[in-house]
Every structure is written in structure tokens, then in C-alpha cells.
Amino acid sequence: MQQQFDVLIIGGGVVGSAVARELTRYKLQIGVLEKNLDVCNETSGRNSGVIHGGFAYDTGSLKARLCVEGNQEFDHIAEELDVPFRRTGKLLVGNTDEDMKNLEKTMLQGKRNGVRGLTLIGRKRLHELVPAVQGEFALFSSGSGIVDPFRYTIALAENAALNGASFFFGHEVTAIRRNPDQSYTVTTTDGFFRTRWIVNCAGLGCGSISNMLGITGYRIIGSKGDYIILDKKTGSLLPMPVYPVPSNTYMGVHVTPTVDGNVIIGPNAENVTNFTYYGVSQKSIDFLAQNASELWPCIHRADYIRNYSGILPKWVDKNGVIQDFKIEVRDEVAPQAVNLIGIESPGLTAALPIARRVVSLIAERTDLKPNSDFQPRRKGPERFALQSEERKRELVALDPDYGDVICRCEEVTKADIIQAIHNPLGVHTLTGIKYRTRSMMGRCQGGYCQMRVAELIEQELGIPPEKLLYERKNSRIFTGKVRG
Structure with a gap:
């Protein structure tokens, strides 16, 4: 027997959960199909947990616009969903004349993007903010912060469920068929579903789902990053994330505190075709420690408690150049389907703005009736x-x-x-x-x-x-x- 929905969201990561939450503001039957047994099992939970300022992305890009929007509302969202968030600030640390030129360019780009609280600081102020850091100057982003990506995604999903969305775990999508009445039949590893709308939030699987919808031609590569987690006793030495001066495509190995007091080292970046392998080699661990120690020389093997890795889904063109977020409806190919492609970093920061953009695309084509019973607040457990x-x-x-x-x-x-x-x-x-x-x-x-x-x-x-x-x-x- 097919279960019927107005909207089926494929993927239960931070973006899929945010889309589910925002759609429950309307009188809709909403389902979320997630191949894993929980939300946040892939890219959404395997990152640094940083709420980015928005200065690192090309002016005018969706990444820049949605990141800035998400950053500036995050205090309110964290309070509304009862998740731990700290607006710690962030440092991009440099030493050379070339570093200074790059930071000046980054600061100018940030201001064009609408980022607040960007200042260039000298050695004295740098070491007042993070005494243990190694560097001569830095770009200070006072609006950047840190969040627990697991608890944030769980909170979005729980709030969506509270407002009527249904989550189906262990349901990997294997086929999508468009019916004569323009509805869709979705085949999963655990049953069939019928829906008027589909939203592709499949993350690493976005290319496969896009192909099933008939929207072909997107090339998705994986960028694998490894991390080391340090013991909580190191947390007091790092009050905010510290980054090197970024390149055009990679923010570099950085050190990041967590909201719970640990320190995370990483990531490196390696293009991969296997989107399910999360192993971390000793060579990679040594590389991370050596590189991060040049910024923050407080890394000792005795403080390692775990390692992990994450894989970002990057949409690239035929020359391998990384592209912007794609959030689209192709009415001529897949009507009543919102296709999200290449939602990588800063997807955690931008999840709710992305979700609102999805809703607006649906609202342009379907009459959405507000749900007067929508409850935006979610109370987390009392730890x-x-x-x-x-x-x-x-x-x-x-x-x-x-x-x-x-x-x-x-x-x-x-x-x-x-x-x-x-x-x-x-x-x-x-x-x-x-x-x-x-x-x-x-x-x-x-x-x-x-x-x-x-x-x-x-x-x-x-x-x-x-x-x-x-x-x-x-x-x-x-x-x-x-x-x-």
C-alpha cells in the first residue's frame, strides 16, 4: 500500500530537516525519506560545527547570500530550538605580506557580502584574543560562531515532527516515476510512496536523485576531510576557531573549539569517488597535527581521543571548477520537484535560508495555506x-x-x-x-x-x-x- 503525501523530502540531513520544519508552517502532509537510521549521519554531522560569517564566498553567490542570512538569525534560531550556540568570533591568521593582501581582499569581499564585525587586527590584539596562537596579524570575524551540528539537526527534525512531518528511516530511494496526473511514485528499499511534490535534499546522493527525476548532467564529486578530536582539557586554550589565510577553494587545516569544550583539528581535503568510506589514516592524522601546530602549538598525541571524517558533495563543471549552490525547479523536465545540488559548506549555517527558498519555489506554483497550529519552539532535554x-x-x-x-x-x-x-x-x-x-x-x-x-x-x-x-x-x- 502506498503512503500519500503532499511533499516528500529525500534526505534527512540538516537541510532536509530544515525544509521539513519550514514546510510544516503550511497545511501539508510532509514525509522525509532518509536512507540511514537517524538524521545527521553523513555530511551534516561530519564537519567542524562552525557557523560561518559569509566572507569566504563570491559576492552575489547563493552561498554568500544564504550564509550571511543564516548567520545573522542564528541567535534567535538557537534560542527557539533550544540548541547550544556560541558566537565566539573567528580568526584568520597571517604572517607575510601576501597573507595581508589576501586578508584585505577577504575583508573587502565580506563587507560586499553584508558581513558584520570584520576587522583587521595586529599581533597584540591577536594574542589577547587567543594567547596561544602563532601569527603576526589576523582578520577577526566577531559574528562567527560554533554549534553542535548533531543537536541542531535533531532539533530541526524534532520540531518538524512536532508540527506533523513524518520521518521514515532506513528508506533509501531507488526509483522515481512521474505519473500521468503529475504526481510522483517513489520506490524505496522499504516500500512505495506517492507525492505531489518532491524535494531533493539528498546531499552526497543529490546527483543520483536528480538523475531519477530526469534532470541530468550534474557532476558531483566528494571532498573528504579528516579530523582529530582533542580532550576537553585543551578547550580552555582555544576560545574561538583559528584558521590560516584561505586559498580560493579551501579554508585550510584549522583548529575549532566545540560547544562542549573539546577541540577539533582539521580538515584536510581529498577528492574521492567513494562516498561511504570514512576511514582516517595515520598519515592523515600526522599531517593534520603538523599543519595545525603551526597555528596553535598545543596539540599533543596524549590528548587525542578520537578521529573522524566527513565528505562534502561538490558540484563541479567539466573543468573541475566548484560551482555555487543550485536550488531549482525545472518545470519542463520535472514539474513539482525542487532540486538541490551541491549543498556543501556553508550548508549548516544556511540550512534555514535554503529551506525558505525551497518553500518560496513551491509557493510560486502551489497555493500554500498557513498552518495556524505551527509551533516554532522546541524544548530540548534537560541535561x-x-x-x-x-x-x-x-x-x-x-x-x-x-x-x-x-x-x-x-x-x-x-x-x-x-x-x-x-x-x-x-x-x-x-x-x-x-x-x-x-x-x-x-x-x-x-x-x-x-x-x-x-x-x-x-x-x-x-x-x-x-x-x-x-x-x-x-x-x-x-x-x-x-x-x-
Whole structure:
């Protein structure tokens, strides 16, 4: 039996979740098809978590316009969706005359783009802002900031679900057929769907979905970047992101604090054709550490706690030149389909402006009726570790499970875990709980708590151990008993 929708969004990353949220402002039946078992499993969650200012993109480009728009509204959006955001500022650090010329050009471009709070600073001010940094001068962007990309994407998706959107995880799209009445039938690995509109937010899969819609000719390459995560004890040494002077196409290896106190080193950049391989080599780790140490010499192997990588979907022309975002409706080829191509960085910053542009394209062709019940606010979970001592005592008195610490590194309690297990999106992978609570994200990376989290998922949801998944389909933690 086919499920019927007004709009089907293909892809549940930050942009797909933002589109779902903005479309629920209208009286529409909205579905989100995501091939993974949670939102934010690919590009949206595998980045530096920086809210960019918008100075690094060509004046007049969609990347520049939507980035600036997204940056300037982010304080309000973070408060509305109850996600941690810090407007830390950002430094682009230089040493040579050529560096200064490039920074002056970048600053001029930023001002043309409408970026606020850009200043060139000398050595004294540079080292007042980040004492440990190595450099002679810098471009300071006071409006840049940092966010947790997992919690932001989850918040967008939960707010969309609160307002009526339906999320279908483990549903990879394999075919799209346009029907005589101009509706679409979408075939997935777990059933069929019928819809009046399609929105292609497939990220790394945008080219494949575009081809299924009949919009051919886009060349998508992957740009893989590797990262190192440092222990929280390094966080106090880095109050804001620090970048080298950028090239035309690459921002360089940089160091970035997280909203939770860690430091991220990276990325490098390598063009890849395999969009599913996220391994990080020792050679890459050594390269990142060496390059970043030239900016910020506080990187020590003893502080490494994890590495990861992400892949950006870049739309390139026949000469390999990276293109701007493409947000289009091709009425003559695929009417009632919004096609998003090459949504890479600054997609995290620009997600909601991108979503509003999608809505406007649909509204130009379809009469959208406002949803008077739309609720823009979303209240996130009350994390025990972030509360005052008085509030912690109150919580333990209300629920003794708050007194049972499951993850010692991040002070995540049994109550936090149970609340996350019963999340609004129905996600129950180990990483799903990890990204909602920060369990398994501390110094020991789950060495103490992972099996306890797994046991709680099994108990709360009645899942046998052999069915428990780490992140993706077939990523089983247990295959059977070791002892009879």
C-alpha cells in the first residue's frame, strides 16, 4: 500500500530537516525519506560545527547570500530550538605580506557580502584574543560562531515532527516515476510512496536523485576531510576557531573549539569517488597535527581521543571548477520537484535560508495555506550535567535515575539515557543515543558506558541483543553469545 503525501523530502540531513520544519508552517502532509537510521549521519554531522560569517564566498553567490542570512538569525534560531550556540568570533591568521593582501581582499569581499564585525587586527590584539596562537596579524570575524551540528539537526527534525512531518528511516530511494496526473511514485528499499511534490535534499546522493527525476548532467564529486578530536582539557586554550589565510577553494587545516569544550583539528581535503568510506589514516592524522601546530602549538598525541571524517558533495563543471549552490525547479523536465545540488559548506549555517527558498519555489506554483497550529519552539532535554548543583539535587529527588551516572566522562545519567531512548523521532541506535546525550563521547569513548547504554536500550525497547545496531543497517554490536 502506498503512503500519500503532499511533499516528500529525500534526505534527512540538516537541510532536509530544515525544509521539513519550514514546510510544516503550511497545511501539508510532509514525509522525509532518509536512507540511514537517524538524521545527521553523513555530511551534516561530519564537519567542524562552525557557523560561518559569509566572507569566504563570491559576492552575489547563493552561498554568500544564504550564509550571511543564516548567520545573522542564528541567535534567535538557537534560542527557539533550544540548541547550544556560541558566537565566539573567528580568526584568520597571517604572517607575510601576501597573507595581508589576501586578508584585505577577504575583508573587502565580506563587507560586499553584508558581513558584520570584520576587522583587521595586529599581533597584540591577536594574542589577547587567543594567547596561544602563532601569527603576526589576523582578520577577526566577531559574528562567527560554533554549534553542535548533531543537536541542531535533531532539533530541526524534532520540531518538524512536532508540527506533523513524518520521518521514515532506513528508506533509501531507488526509483522515481512521474505519473500521468503529475504526481510522483517513489520506490524505496522499504516500500512505495506517492507525492505531489518532491524535494531533493539528498546531499552526497543529490546527483543520483536528480538523475531519477530526469534532470541530468550534474557532476558531483566528494571532498573528504579528516579530523582529530582533542580532550576537553585543551578547550580552555582555544576560545574561538583559528584558521590560516584561505586559498580560493579551501579554508585550510584549522583548529575549532566545540560547544562542549573539546577541540577539533582539521580538515584536510581529498577528492574521492567513494562516498561511504570514512576511514582516517595515520598519515592523515600526522599531517593534520603538523599543519595545525603551526597555528596553535598545543596539540599533543596524549590528548587525542578520537578521529573522524566527513565528505562534502561538490558540484563541479567539466573543468573541475566548484560551482555555487543550485536550488531549482525545472518545470519542463520535472514539474513539482525542487532540486538541490551541491549543498556543501556553508550548508549548516544556511540550512534555514535554503529551506525558505525551497518553500518560496513551491509557493510560486502551489497555493500554500498557513498552518495556524505551527509551533516554532522546541524544548530540548534537560541535561543533568549542565544544571546547577541545586537543580541536580531537585532532579535526583524527583527521579532517582538522575543519581545513577552511566557515562562518567560526560556525567550522563540513567534518566538522560532513558529520555533519549524515547526520543520523538523513534531512533534507537547506539549513536542515536550518543548524539542526543554525549554518552560515549568523553575521554574513554564509551569504554566504561557503552555496554550499559546498550543494556538500557534493550531493556527499554525490548530489543534482543542480536538486533541492537551501532549506527547503520547491519552494524550489529552482538552476533551471539560467547559462552553457552
